[in-house]
Amino acid sequence: MFQVDRRPTATRVILDLLTASPKVEFGVDMLTLAGEIMGLTAANMRVSAARMCTEGRITRTTRGTYTLLAEALPAYTEVSSWRTRIERMVPWDGTWTAVEHSRVKRSDRAALRAHNNALSLAGMADWTPAVALRPNNLDHGTNGLRTTLSRLGAAPECHVYRIDELSTEDVDAIRRLWDTISRTRHLQEASRALADAARASDDRTVAENARTSLLVGSAVISTIVRDPLLPQELAPLTPLVELIEQMKEFQDHALTLWLELLEDGQRT
Template sequence: MRKPTAKSLILDLLLANDGRPLSARQAIAACAIFDISVNNTRVALVRLSAEGLIESAGRALYQLTDDAHLLADDVATWRTKAQRVRPWAGDYLVVQADKLTRAEAKQQRARNRSLHMLGFQALNPHLFIRADNIEDSPDAVRARLYRLGLEEDAPVFRARDFDKDTEKRIHALWNPGQLETLYTQHELKIRTWLERHDLLEVEVAARESFLLGSQAIKHVVYDPFLPEQWVNIDARERFIRIVHELDGVGKTIWMKLWSELDT
């Protein structure tokens, strides 16, 4: 698993901290677990502040800024994502978006992120599509897409009654078998770690829980949550349950690490 950078680690810890600030001392201790130097940690704090992602919450304390919360709060909804999936009635959600120029690369990244996070795939260069089985209405999906970076003049609408060939093309945009393999492999990996984590030193357990948890949560965040007609949702639900369990264990481990730091 890839080692985090100082910046990504600090942001992830703040996101997982349930609104509580992170101290410079905690940031330094956390980065040390990943062999990141004190100097690099301090530089990362300065850069995150300059980029408007963190701000002072007191003496040597940091919290996410309002701008950082726009994306961070949506990522944090992974815990309730499965609860916002509903039965699929055969309709699709479609986004129409014009091609962007090279000069609009920043907007292209924001668009790609928003579409990817909500499970859309490109049917053609101007149309992006997914099954209409998430959130409670197209309005809710539209609002999330705009909030995450899709340009607000891009139409988002419901569609159905595609011809058979187009239906086949739509279904081929995702690989359910690959998703099911991912669910099974990660469930086994997490379950195996949970069975042995209490034998580890707290720093080792903190590092491993962070790496394993970050990878698993990313998969949940970007999972397209395909309808049950397309994918084995039992395997998906088992995977999500074990990720929730890992998340709880990981938080307990990191709280233990912080308490030892204060003694």
């Protein structure tokens, strides 16, 4: 079943709003109203916004409004470009891009967590304890993967290279590293969640629709961003393409709804 986080933190709400509308400057009153709609207190939203400023993830302008500091968010490029994500894919030549990370330190848990998250966002799967890999079907090949992993926070001790001429047995084993059946089912469940949210909108208030759109939309975008972008030879691409198109329409409507609510100061 498709999972939606029904209790988002103030930090999550602020990041979702600012990431979805990077050109919009959000005043404190807009953020506190957004928090109220999401079941969070005004104090919670103010404290979280101030802390995020201190951490350098958002900034406060001279007009007292908040904007995103995209360069401080490692995954911003992936999240902000979900609409065009499949355009990164190129025809697969049967080779693989690999990351050898046996020298990555395990003692720094925060750094290790960031490293593993970077590999996950890049669609890498563990082949051996020391090597993770993915199909070589993304633009710019190994150089592009190096750049992506560095931006996402992968450990500098890892090495990126291309693998080819594997044995038939190895290739068969590698193909099974991704659970493509579960992946397709998850994409289809995300699609149904969007359809259900849109279908029930007439029975909810404007604020309830805004809340639902943020909760469901955030979960679906996360699903899109974390899709490994496997080539057609390994997994069907159609479910991802259809979900992205569906999510575009859903978010366009949701953004209009949210901005009208926040700019008008409405609560119902």
